[in-house]
Amino acid sequence: MAEVALQPHGVGATQAGRKRPSLRKTLKRKSTAAFLMTLPLIILIGLLVLYPAFYSLHLATLNKSMQRFIGLGNFEFLFKRETFWLVVKQSCIFAISAVLFKALIGFIVAHFVHNIPAKGQRKWRGMLLVPWVIPPAMSTLAWLWLFDPSYSAFNYTLSFFGIGPIAWTGDADWARFSVILVNVWYGAPFFMIMYLASLKSVPEQLYEAAAIDGANWWQRIWYVTLPMMRNIIAITTLFSLIVTFANFDIVRILTAGGPLDHTHIFATWAFRIGIEGSDIPLGASVSLFMVPILAIAAVFILRDVNKRGNEA
Amino acid sequence: MSTATIDKAAPTRTVKYGSMSRDRTWALRWSYFFLTLFAIFSLVPPIYMLITSLKSSAEISAATNPWWVFHPTLENYIGLLTSNQFLRFFWNSALVSIFVVTLTMLISVPAAFALARMRFWGSATLATGVFLTYLIPDSLLFIPLFKVFAMFGDWTGIQLINRWYVLLLIYPTLTVPFCTWIMIGYFASIPKELDEAAIIDGASWFQTLTRIFIPVAMPGIIAATIFAFTVSWAQFLYPLVFTTSTDQLVLPVGIITTLIKGDVFNWGQIMTGALLGAAPPLIIYAFLMDYYIAGLTAGATKG
Secondary structure, three states, X not given: OHHHHHHHHHHHHOHHHHHHHHHHHHHHHHHHHHHHHHHHHXXXXXXXXXXXXXXXXXXXXXXXXXXXXXXXXXXXXXXXXXXXXXXXXXXXXXXXXXHHHHHHHXXXXXXXXXXXXXXXXXXXXXXXXXXXXXXXXXXXXXXXXXXXXXXXXXXXXXXXXXXXXXXXXXXHHHHHHHHHXXXXXXXXXXXXXXXXXXXXXXXXXXXXXXXXOOOOHHHHHHHHHHXXXXXXXXXXXXXXXXXXXXXXXXXXXXXXXXXXXXXXXXXXXXXXXXXXXXXXXXXXXXHHOOHHHHHHHHHHHHHHHHHHHHHO | OHHHHHHHOOOOHHHHHHHHHHHHHHHHHHHHHHHHHHHHHHHHXXXXXXXXXXXXXXXXXXXXXXXXXXXOOOHHHHHHHOOHHHHHHHHHHHHXXXXXXXXXXXXXXXXXXXXXXXXXXXXXXXXXXXXXXXXXXXXXXXHHHHHHHHHHHHHHXXXXXXXXXXXXXXXXXXXXXXXXXXXHHHHHOOOHHHHHHHHHOOOOHHHHHHHHHHHHOHHHHHHHHHHHHHHHHHOOHHHHHHOOOHHHOOXXXXXXXXXXXXXXXXXXXXXXXXXXXXXXXXXXXHHOHHHHHHHHHHHHHOO
């Protein structure tokens, strides 16, 4: 502010004469200043994101001791292994069903929160968002304890209904279910918040018009709410698809891929092979298989984000 | 819905009004009923953490009703908060998070300002690139990054692997892109007249940023800070890969690798540790919920 106050002395005297060069100077300064301001960002992304990303392409073509170039040998090896196809299948089941249930539960809960008087909404929203706030590594520990083979609190409760002890993390199918359940528990609040924000932006007049036309609640959701929320549903789902597909914490802590690799997904299997099995090139090849799905999702997200930008 | 019913049976208007409000009450009751169910579903794990953390090992292994504490005790809390190892994890986590938040804001606020206001060659591409970087997950980069840091250690003799400060270099790759992205959104929503006025008054670009943009976009900065803190506090994969010695571990990895010893699970202490690890984000959330939610929704809604 001091400069602003001082300025009139200097500028006032030679205002007309100085205008042109000082403008050019500002422009010149502007681009240099802008470049300097973004330089740390560019260095960070270049050195610690782009370089490793391309480096992993190179890594994937080396043999285990990383001394010999073997071309696509790692990929050939993976395609022949049964575990690899199991991981592919599980990753897809895991990501698709988890995202589907997260989106569905988020949608339903957002409607319930939207339904109740505005005064109480804050409290409910606050409670329902707690799963998203707790670090997933910490909350998965609580789930691990809830699923404990001998002390499971769920089995204790279910035994009153005559339902026999369930091997939550011991049986392959139940383990897959448990992993998905924890992921849904963790991720649904995010959908709920996003949908709630977008529900609030749907103009009330549209519902009134639909009601006058005799639309029932289902028609109002189908013809008013869903089209108005289409964009946000698409973006949220794609975001969540990326995050869920690349998930590591939950599977790692809950089952560590077991029983017998039946819950491994790309990230946990890549960790098992690359870090624990110290076959870095093979681990890098495994994680590279996430790229196509991530790229497709990213392209769609980008398209939607740009579209929203243009509309605004 | 209710209006439609009224139209059909106009003569019995008063009765229909009654049914309309009855419909509404029932819809409300159902809403509350299901919300309660979902709230229970959401809160069971954290509440169960709390219940277990108050039990002694003897009570846990006695397998009494798991949902109730018969002899509440603080021995787990006392045990952990007097253990140097656990305090070390907590300290490492706090140190890493605070440094990462500072670094993130120092990098992303000027960059977002430049990208939102000072159009220069390639700025639009760079903004899109920042957004794409945000979509690259940690599980794609941990293996090449591990190798890159191992090579760096071989070339320069500076050993970064298994040092807690290596996380200061890695975490910003997770926090900076998102924070830059939401700050671009916040800065872009500030009216152009404001900075034009400042420039005309003779303020430099740097002054425009510190005197006008940062104060005006304070809610966005708080939201970005909260985001950066939660991400660095909760990150699990990178510290698991990059740190192994017990004195270098951060909280989530520390709890999992040291409290789980082989097949012996000391669940009372594990749950206490998990609860203490979840406490900082929960406390921030409790006090700054609106900023937290603003940050959450801004990522996808700010175009």
